[in-house]
Amino acid sequence: MFDDLVDATTGTRGAGALSTWARVENAACAQRVATMAAMLDEAHAASGSADRDQWCLDNLDAVAAHIGAAQNITPGTASHQLLVAVALHDRFPRVAAVFAEGLITYALVKTVVHRGALVVDPDALHALDGLLAQAFGDWEPRSVDKTEKAIDYFVHQVDPQAVRRSETKARGRSVEVHIEEDGSGLATVLATLFAHNAKAFEGRLKNLAATVCPADPRTADQLRADAVGAIGTDRMACLCGNDDCAAAQNPPATGVVVYVIASEDTLAEPKDAPESEPPAPKPETPAPTTPVETDESSAAAERAAIDGDEPPLFDKPLRDLTLTEALTPAPGYFAKLRPAALMGGLFLPGAIACRATIGATITRIVHPGQAPPENRYRPSKKLADFIRCRDMTCRFPGCRRPATQTEVDHTIPWPHGPTTASNLKCVCRRHHLLKTFWGGENGWRDTQLNDGTVIWTAPDGRQYVTTPGSRLLFPELSAPTATVTTTGRPEAHTAGLTMPRRRTTRAQDRANRVLRERGP
Template identity: 80%
Template sequence: MFDDLVNATAGTSGAGAVSAWTRTESAACARKVAAMAAMLEHVYAQSGSADRDQWCLDNFDAVAAHIGAAQNITPGAAFHQLLTSVALHERFPKVAAVFAQGLITYALVKTVVHRGALVVDPDALRRLDALLAEAFADWEPRSVDKTEKAIDFFVHQVDPQALRRDETKARGRSVDVRIEEDGSGMATILATLFAHDAKAFQTRLKNLAATVCPGDPRTADQLRADAIGAVGTDRMACLCGNDDCAAAQNPPATGVVVYVIASDETLAEPTETSDSEPPAPRPETPAPPPDTLVETGESIAADECAAIDGVEPRLFDKPLRDLTLTELMTPTPGRLAKLRPAALMGGQFLPGAIACRAAIGATITSIVHPGQAPPENRYRPSKKLADFIRCRDMTCRFPGCRVPATNCDVDHTIPWPHGPTAASNLKCVCRRHHLLKTFWGGENGWRDRQLDDGTVIWTAPDGLEYVTTPASRLLFPELSRPTATVRVRDVPASHTAGLTMPRRKNTRAQDRADRIRLEREAPPMD
């Protein structure tokens, strides 16, 4: 069937080619989804799988991790793909057949799985599957809202109690923080909250903005925006630059820690390190010539920090009628591109000027590259070595995982004491993937090996290899300079003797059944 769809695209062009390849794309996606369901079925068929359903990292999690590595996507995205694939093939086989023909899209399949999740009676579920498969034969384009309502109509036909309740506005309140992926170093916050809380928040921002002196160069909008970042403090840092500014004598203080990795030339005036405050690490780099650091670095930092405040300057320095076509078409050189960029712990790009702004009042800790230093004679790495590992890796080193290194374990690739506590044998792994490596590892499970430059090569249970490199390599390649080669002692076949996987109280299936029961029994909302 799939080969026929591919052959049907031959000789097509224009809208005909778009239509033919769209159907082929959906059919290919259906086969990918079927392969995911088959992977989970294979794991369930293995010996001991019933006991592993009680594991904290159960069969489902292990398969989702494998799917995420294969596609280089985050664990959350892989988890939802596997959830959809299993529900489709176990609950909606006729809809799955229509999907395999390329007649519906993956987006529509996800909607079917979600809107029909509360149907539990087998006969009702079979009727719903048949009704939807028949309707999809001549399904016309619909908006997301109309699609959900149409599927809800069929759900109501077979089981009125299985309709998913729409949340009221009050129950739908939320806060969404999105860090922009365009390298601007900016983020967008979207919040829906109670009106009285919004009014109080608005007043709080106004009061925080008023803690700076009148000489601060920022506009009212910029002050309110920066006040959001200062919500956890009692006041804002004044940027007027005057030595006698009363507002600057009382700098902000907070218990919230945000780790920023920056080079020495970006932060022209490093502050003293305090052992009493959590560090904000930065990599140590070879110092440039003194005249470059003092005469150029500081002036660049001052100019670029000032460039992000105040009113937007004029685009051109003369009237438009006096400009040539070349001048009109030539963009103004970026004022924020001279300083070396920095990064948040987690890998998000941060322009140098914004890194300088983040350094105001922050604790600065120099990161020391271990070079060819010998390993440390203990299991837990020193703070200096652990800081280096976290700044080098920035994120969990499992394929596709983006958990920030500050939320990860520092893991021995070759387990201690057979492998040393050295940079070439240490990496950051989140707790989920640490458990995966420990309890789903071995000869037929996940295995990893590490190179001297921090590169980690993962071998999956099916023998395929996935290579991950430190997230700092693009911005701070000096952190990936090779460290001392690991000297390995005799490693036993298994190092998990005496260790037990944390267990969950209920299996995943039991938790899902409880959620469905509670939602079905909930009274309709006005």
């Protein structure tokens, strides 16, 4: 069927080509979803799989890890896609057939899986599957809200108790933090609160904004925004720069730790200007007519540019501008401050990294070079800090968990593998368990190079290469370290270890959630 759809695109153009390729795209997505479900079926068919369903990292987690590595997506996204694939092919086979023909989109399939999740009776589920598959034959475009209501109508026909109840507005309150990945170093916070809590929050922002002195260069809006960032402290850091500022004498403190990686050049304070006057130019040398901006002065300007009012677009009144001057864009400039990064790999402009140092503890990261291995299992703090700053995230393919939430793992197990930078990497708990208990000759295996590159070999033999997260912004951290020398023959290190187990299986958890939501 898929090949026929691809052949149908031959000779098409314009709107005809667009609709045909859109159908091919849907059919290709259906093939991908079906492959995911088949991978889980293979895992369940393997020897001992029934016992693994109660493992902390069960069959679904192991397959999701493989899916994430193959598509270079995060574990959470891979798990969600796998759950949709399983629900579609186990509960809605007729809808899956329509999807395979390219007649519906993946977004519609996800809505079907979600809105029909509470139908438990096999006959009702079979009827719902048939009604939806038949309706999708002449399905017209709908908004998300109307699509959900239309599917809920069919669910109500077969099982009224299975219609997902709309939450009240109060139950829908939440706080969402979206960190922008455009390199701006900014984030958006969206919150829905109780009205009385919102008024208290507004008052708290005003009180925090008032803790700085009147000479602070920030505008009222900027102070309120920075007050949100300082909400966990008792005051804000004043930026007036005056030595006798009372507000600056008492810097804020908080129990929350945010790790920022920056170069020494970025955080270095600009040097004071020399007190003596520079020598006068020789008579035969004409004095410069325009000031020359040094690196230090432009870096200082970058630090100050994130506060205060927006600079004017033009340096003279509009009435005095020519048309050419008005239409000519302002010249750009290269940043003098080297960018930094949040632990986890998010880009952070140098000026914002400098702002983050106010009241912060600064720890110097030392590259181990060709230093010999440490004669211990657990690395020293200095070595562990270097590993985390070099890797920034979990080193499993597609995983973006920050290195501060990971474990420092020996690629070649201790004691055969040394405790040295070339044999250590950051791996989150989930993927550490995956390597330990789903590893071996037919499982996940990893090899590490001297520059921190890790080569993962999947159970099917395919290889996935991950490089340290610092390589783009801080390539000096990826400089080769001492070559690994093993002692003896490395062996599996699972002897005496057992996988943490669930109290109930994933299927039992899902059944309990469905019963609770269906109500009495």
